[in-house]
Structure formats: C-alpha cells, structure tokens
Amino acid sequence: MTDIGFDGKVAIITGAGGGLGRQHALELARRGARLVINDLGGSVNGEGGNVGPAQSVVQEIIDLGGEAVADGNSVATSEGGKAIVQTAVEAFGTVDIIVNNAGILRDKSFHNLDQQMIEAVIQVHLLGAFYVTQPAFQIMREKGYGRIVSTSSNSGLLGNFGQANYGAAKMGLVGLTNVLAIEGRKFNIKANAIAPVAATRMTEGLFEGVVEKMDPALVSPLVAYLASEACEPTGEIFSAAGGLIARMFVGLTPGYFNPSLTAEDVAAHLSDIRDEEGYIVPFDNTDEIKKIIRIISPQ
Numbered sequence: 001m002t003d004i005g006f007d008g009k010v011a012i013i014t015g016a017g018g019g020l021g022r023q024h025a026l027e028l029a030r031r032g033a034r035l036v037i038n039d040l041g042g043s044v045n046g047e048g049g050n051v052g053p054a055q056s057v058v059q060e061i062i063d064l065g066g067e068a069v070a071d072g073n074s075v076a077t078s079e080g081g082k083a084i085v086q087t088a089v090e091a092f093g094t095v096d097i098i099v100n101n102a103g104i105l106r107d108k109s110f111h112n113l114d115q116q117m118i119e120a121v122i123q124v125h126l127l128g129a130f131y132v133t134q135p136a137f138q139i140m141r142e143k144g145y146g147r148i149v150s151t152s153s154n155s156g157l158l159g160n161f162g163q164a165n166y167g168a169a170k171m172g173l174v175g176l177t178n179v180l181a182i183e184g185r186k187f188n189i190k191a192n193a194i195a196p197v198a199a200t201r202m203t204e205g206l207f208e209g210v211v212e213k214m215d216p217a218l219v220s221p222l223v224a225y226l227a228s229e230a231c232e233p234t235g236e237i238f239s240a241a242g243g244l245i246a247r248m249f250v251g252l253t254p255g256y257f258n259p260s261l262t263a264e265d266v267a268a269h270l271s272d273i274r275d276e277e278g279y280i281v282p283f284d285n286t287d288e289i290k291k292i293i294r295i296i297s298p299q
C-alpha cells in the first residue's frame with residue numbers, strides 16, 4: 001500500500017478554525033500539504049466573527065513544522081470566495097485542493113422557518129461552496145489537476161426533523177459534486193462528498209455515552225484520501241463516523257415497465273417498482289437515460 005502524501009500540494013479548508021475542519025487541516029499538514037486555514041470565527045449560528053480561531057490552527061500547524069496561512073473571509077459571498085482563493089495564490093502560487101467544510105445551523109421545524117434562517121444556511125453551505133470552488137476550479141482546469149471534497153450530511157441525504165434549510169443545502173452539495181465530477185473528469189479534477197458524524201460544537205449533547213468514539217479526527221483520514229492524488233472515485237458520497245467509512249449512493253431499481261401505463265398499474269405494481277433487488281448505481285444521467293431507452297425501445 002502506498003502512503004498518502006501531499007508533497008507541497010496547496011489546500012484550502014473552509015471553516016477550519018475548529019471542529020472537523022481543524023482536524024482535516026492537521027491531517028493534511030502532517031502529510032505535507034500547504035494550507036489556507038479559512039474561518040469566519042463566528043458562533044454555531046453564524047453570528048459574529050474573528051480570525052482568532054483560524055490563526056490558532058495556523059500556529060498549531062507551524063508548531064508541527066508545517067506551512068499554513070490564516071484567512072478570515074466569509075465563504076457566504078462571491079467576493080469572500082474569490083478572496084479565499086486569492087489568499088492561496090498569494091501565499092503559495094496555486095490551489096490543488098478545496099475542502100468545503102464551513103457551516104452553520106439555524107434549526108427550526110419547517111413551518112416556523114423564516115426567510116432569514118432559510119437564506120443564511122443555504123448561503124453558507126451551498127452558495128459558499130460555489131463561491132469558493134468556482135475560482136479554484138478555473139485554476140484546476142488550467143493546471144489539469146484538482147481535488148474537491150464537499151461536506152454533505154445525513155440530514156440532507158436521509159432527512160432530520162427541524163433541518164429543512166440545512167438538509168436542502170447539504171443535498172444541494174451532492175448535486176454540485178455530481179456535476180463537478182462530470183465536468184472535471186477530463187482535467188483530472190475529482191469531486192466527492194462526505195457525510196460525517198462527529199462530536200463537535202455543532203452536535204453538542206447529541207452523542208451522550210459515545211462522545212469519545214465520535215472523534216472528528218476519525219473523519220479526516222477519508223478527507224485526506226479523497227483530497228490526495230491516490231483518490232480513485234469521483235462523484236461519490238462517503239459516510240464517515242468514529243472510524244466507520246461507508247459509501248452512500250443514489251440507486252435505481254430495475255422497475256416495472258408497461259407501454260400503456262395507467263395510475264392503477266402504478267398502484268398495482270408498487271412492490272415491483274420499489275423492489276431493490278438488482279438495483280444499479282448510475283454514474284450520471286446519461287447512464288440512466290441509456291437504461292431507460294434499452295427497456296422502452298429495445299431495437
């Protein structure tokens with residue numbers, strides 16, 4: 001097995017002033033990456049901000065003998081995204097890796113969500129990933145290399161009460177990842193998503209009895225692999241928690257076909273339609289369309 005190393009590759013990790021992002025940063029730094037430690041430094045709700053948390057992670061990395069610079073811009077604006085990438089270019093001349101990790105919470109049941117709660121969460125998680133990744137993607141295309149790791153969540157992939165804003169933003173990141181994987185393919189740019197579970201300030205009080213097992217540092221080996229040259233998959237989603245790594249995916253069942261389909265047929269064949277036996281995992285929409293055409297128009 002080859003060791004995963006970064007050989008001076010330049011990584012931007014957003015929201016790396018604490019929690020998961022800090023662990024990803026330390027892991028990549030130990031393996032030789034040069035880092036931009038971005039963090040707005042606000043509360044878990046996204047209020048306030050200072051560059052202190054980012055600076056203290058930079059200091060930790062320097063103490064380890066690594067290279068890092070702090071960046072206090074917000075991912076939530078297009079100017080902020082450009083400025084974060086500019087920090088990498090000014091400090092290290094390029095960018096090879098983006099880890100979209102910055103995030104906030106504004107939890108409320110759907111009927112109680114106000115516009116501000118909806119927009120703030122989508123702004124940071126989903127639009128933030130656009131704002132940071134787009135200027136970096138341009139550089140990656142030109143150099144023919146890039147790795148993008150975006151932080152999704154089981155709250156979006158599977159759902160969680162009180163997190164309509166967060167869940168929608170996190171599932172949006174899966175859509176973004178799918179398209180970046182397709183558009184990046186011929187430039188050796190790989191894009192994958194992770195769905196972590198870890199004890200951080202964001203999940204305080206949630207994992208009583210297993211807090212120690214939910215060490216955020218145990219998510220970082222997955223990020224290091226997906227951010228490395230060795231990474232094979234693209235356009236995939238991986239769950240990571242306490243050292244357990246698994247693939248999550250959108251699958252397609254073989255389904256039920258009837259060229260004169262009625263609503264009654266749908267009702268009568270629901271169990272065939274939903275039968276998971278023999279499902280496939282299409283890579284992109286062309287894959288699915290080919291399968292459809294093979295069945296509805298075999299010649």
Ligand code: NAI
Pocket residue numbers: 014015016017018019020021038039040041042043044046053073074075076100101102103104124128151152153154195196197198199200201202203
């Ligand atoms: P955290 O609150 O410690 O980390 C989030 C970081 O993002 C904070 O340091 C915060 O200052 C920073 N941030 C917030 N808004 C920002 C902005 N506009 N610009 C730049 N930085 C900003 O929480 P945690 O758990 O480490 O979260 C990291 C990521 O993992 C988030 O995207 C979160 O949604 C995701 N996640 C975490 C899970 C968990 O179990 N802890 C579960 C699923 C997803």
